[in-house]
Amino acid sequence: MPDFSSCVKLKYLKLGYQILVNHFVASVLITILVYILSEVLRSSPHEIVAFWNCLHFDLVQILWSSFLFIFISTLYNMSKPQTVYLVDFACYKAPAELCFSIRDYVERVKLIMSGPENKNLDFLLRVSERIGLGERTCMPPAIHLNPPNPTMKALREEAEMVIFSAMDSLFQKSGLNPRDINVLVVNCSICFSTPSLSAMVINKYKMNASIKSFNILGMGCSGSLISIDLVRQLLQAHPSYNAVVVSAELMTTIFYRGKERSMLVPNCLFRMGGAAIFLSTRNSFCNVGAKYRLLHLVRTHTAGDDKSHNCVYVKEDPEGVLGIWLSKDLLAVAGEALKLNLTSLGPLVLPASERFLYMLNFIARRIFHLRWKPYIPDFKQAFKHFCIHAGGPAVIDGVQDTLQLSKEQVEASRSAFHRFGNTSSSSLWYEMSYIEAKGRMNKGDRIWQIAFGSGYKCFSAVWECNETVKFPPTEPWLDCIDNYPTCIPQVAK
Structure with missing residues (x-):
């Protein structure tokens, strides 16, 4: 039996160490002030x-x-530099008729595969059962057809449905007028459209001719945070501007209809979705305070390595069918990118107690050549909430194990993946919305968003909550927030 008294003593010893080191300067100053005050009182x-x-x-x-x-x-x-605030954001919620269950996906695959390809069908059935997706994830109308009929017209209709719905919700929530937008950045993983998606938005809402618009493609699931980094730099140069970032995942033309096993797996993960985010250098808008303050953005890029560069690729299969190919090295590449990102992020966010322990461990291993295990800092001391890109159970599990997070700390990521699937770069905002809908977002809380993208990239964004979010749940979680966290079967893990 473990010695519980010693465990409790160790717990309080560690807590005392953290308080002492993290508040060392304040402790010294208070001691000096108390000494001066005592001398004054005796004089x-x-x-x-x-x-x-x-x-x-x-x-x-x-x-x-x-x-x-x-x-x-x-x-x-x-x-x-000017502080950048997130005034508000809104996520797209597809209508119920676009729900795409595992059974629906199996029926589409059966139309493609027959004969020798039955082994691939069995493989996809196992993957679909174990992946942990719910029955209410959504696909665009073109994918619901038998057989699917992806066309450029259908792609534009999907883009209008996702982007315009998210922006309309944002305008309603924030009171922002479309003509007051000075910077517009639209990002999508894969959508080759002319005119661009940003031009489509400007045309829809008749925005000013002087608007600075950008259309970002090919950045994968980190596209939203890359767009926010671009907006941050623009807002610091033009403090009076209002900026909107739109992140969307459009599935019409990228849904794979071939027979290659490695290219069929993304069909089990990705689903349609989108989010619109309003950013400004003002901490209030229309008498409504901004929700969050941007503290840090850290980006690491490993495209210099061939394995990293080639692990996520859009290409044709031997029969000429376009799709997304995922390498078996993907998780290993993501792990290396995350470690590099943590190395850059740690000094910015970790408390002094964790930095001190890491320094001692580093000196012991590198200078004195002691056979100690590398010390992994406790990032849970720096953040209250974690929004890990909902790329799938393997991605969430990997980050959870690396950072030693609890089930509650990855609940938002798992719930967003179960309810909406991998919605690419917009998945971070479904997770942030989940935390708000649960009533857990309080003033002063720090939120860590972790995104991964093809290339290979790892991007971290750190936000601080300005005001406690008290209002009742809104879309996209309005009708299902009480059903989460849901119990995912063991096979799904």
Whole structure:
């Protein structure tokens, strides 16, 4: 039996260490102030007056000191980059008639495969059962046809359905007028459309001719955070601007209709979805306070390595059918990209206690050559909520194991994947919306969004909640939030 008393003592010892190290400077300053106050209280009024007089302060010195302090403070504030706020965001929710269950997918595959390909069909049935998707994920109308009929017209109709619905919800929630938007960034994993998706949005809402618009393609599931990074730089150069980022996953033309096993797997993961995000340098808009403040953005790119560059590829199969190919090295590549990202992010967000332990471990292994295991910092001390890209159970499990997260800390990611599937870069916002709908987002909470993208990229965004989110659940979780967290069968794990 374990010695529970020693475990409790170790727990409180660690807690005391964290408090002492994380608040070391404050502890020293408080000690000095207490000492000075005690000395002042023990001194007589005459001694205090005599001490003040011996300092020889005159009015000119006081004025010059005040002016210098104000001048330095002003320079410091002017040199700081503008803070970027997330005013509000909205996620797309597809109508019920577009639900695409595992049974529906199996029926589509049966139309494609026959004879020798039955082995692939059995394989996909096993994958579909174990992947952990719910029965209410959605596909666009063209994929519901028997057989599927993906055309450019159907693709544009899907884009209008997803993007316009998300933007209409954002305008309703935030009070933003489309003509007040100065920067528009639309990102989609794979959508080759002319005119561009950003031009389609500008035309729909008759936005100003001076708007700065960008259309970002091919960035995979990290496209949303890459777009926010671009917007951050634009807002710091133009502080009075209002910016909107639209992230969408359009499935019409990328749904694979061939027979290659490795290219059929993405059909089990990806589903349609989208989100619209309103960003500004003002902490309120239309008398409504901004929800979040952007603290950090950290991006790591490993495309210099051939294995990383080639692990997610859009290509034709031997029969010329277009689809997404996933390498067997994908999880290993994602793990390496995550480690590089953590190395850059850690010094920015970890408390002093964790940085100190990591430094000691590093010195012991590299200088004294001790055979210690590498110390993995406890990122749970830096963040309250975790939004891991809902790329599938394997991705979520990998990040959970690496960061030693609890079931509750990955609940938002698993729930978003079960209900909506892998909606590419917009999945982060379905997860953020889940945390809000559960009433867990409180003022001061820090949120860590982790995204992965082809190339291969790992992107981290750190937000701080400005105000406690108190209003009742809204779309897309309005009618199902009470059903989560759901019990995923053991086979799905």
